[in-house]
Amino acid sequence: MTNDLDHFVKDGCEALEIKLVRDVEDIENDDISFPPEMCHQVFGENENVFGYTDLKIKLYHTAASLQTYLGISYTDKLDPAKTGGLKPDDIEGCMKKVLAPGYLKNIDLFVSSLEKDKNFTPCGTLKHSFTVTPDDGGDKRTFEVYFSETTTPGFLPYHERLQTFLMWFVDAASYIDVDDDQWTFFTVFEKYQSSEGSIRYATAAYSTVYRYYAYPANTRPRVSQVLTLPPYRKLGICAQMLQAIYSHFMIQPEVRDITVEDPSEDFQRIRDYVDAKNCETLPAFQPAKLRNGFTTEMATQACSKFKINKKQARRIYEILRLKNTNTSDKTEYLAYRLDIKNRLNAPFQKKKLELNRLQKVLKPEEFAATQTAAGLGETQARLSSLYRTLESEYRRVIHRLEHY
Structure with a gap:
């Protein structure tokens, strides 16, 4: 049968x-x-x-x-x-x-x-416009980014149709609760001229951002869902949309920092590119200072100017330091690798300390039963693998910084 x-x-x-x-x-x-x-x-x-x-x-x-x-x-x-x-x-x-x-x-x-x-106009407030010239040499294209809230007239019925795309392109996606007015939306449209000569719009990408409360009287916007529709990929649209999100929230004094919810590898790469491009303009991230290691000054400037949290600021420091490291200089390159590996090794060192404490309070047979930690050789191999993967990711971001 x-x-x-x-x-x-x-x-x-x-x-x-x-x-x-x-x-x-x-x-x-x-x-x-x-x-x-x-x-x-x-x-x-x-x-x-x-x-x-x-x-x-x-x-x-x-x-x-x-x-x-x-x-x-x-x-x-x-x-x-x-x-x-x-x-x-x-x-x-x-x-x-x-x-x-x-x-x-x-x-x-x-x-x-x-x-x-033909009579459609985007809901919300225009936040950013930009043009793109495709790599294949096609005509220049114009895009606009609009900001909307749950109370924006006409937006929710449109969003109900838009969110359907998540089911086909975002794994483990779920629809948000639009009854919660802390949700905000950024939508990208292509603005083009029809064959009749009229101005028309086409949906290209969108993102949802949730405004979390941060004690005592602050907010912490978190980028949640991000989607660029397939016909509009490889045009740099997501990076432009993310910059528009930053620009919207950066000027709000109550915003502590901007975070991202469980970013995919692709989105993390875009985030790294946008953050690195922004931080390159800050005094604390200039080449001479990068060689001295990650500093409180870097974290402070990244947060105050671009609302970047400390963990992401550290990652951007590592990307920009690699960008400014002469990898042909063995001493300079080794100093960079050791700096990164020391950070990557911190969790292993913390686990080692915890095991040492356990060993002091447990009987030998009890302590032996808790042993799941890898040997020194395996830990070093894992550390080297982590570093190689990280450097490969960083180099992809650097390539984009240097070419776009």
């Missing part, structure tokens, strides 16, 4: 086609389609959809307001009467759990909604 039903199993990521539609012609333009990076949050852990042959799931969004169209097609569907009651998956039921109410299933109604998109 299992082998007979194999042709009814389809990879959800292969079946799902996503589009950001600007004009009617885009509906038939396969070049602008893009697949999800994951779908286990919708179709289950194995990401398969069962019960259909030649399954295609079309998830189209108008580029500006993100009005959504859901189309499901197939050539054959499992008949429970012929399979002992085995039923096909309820595709729309799964999709309905993550889509905003009001999605369309009629393509003609979706085409009509494209007309309304």
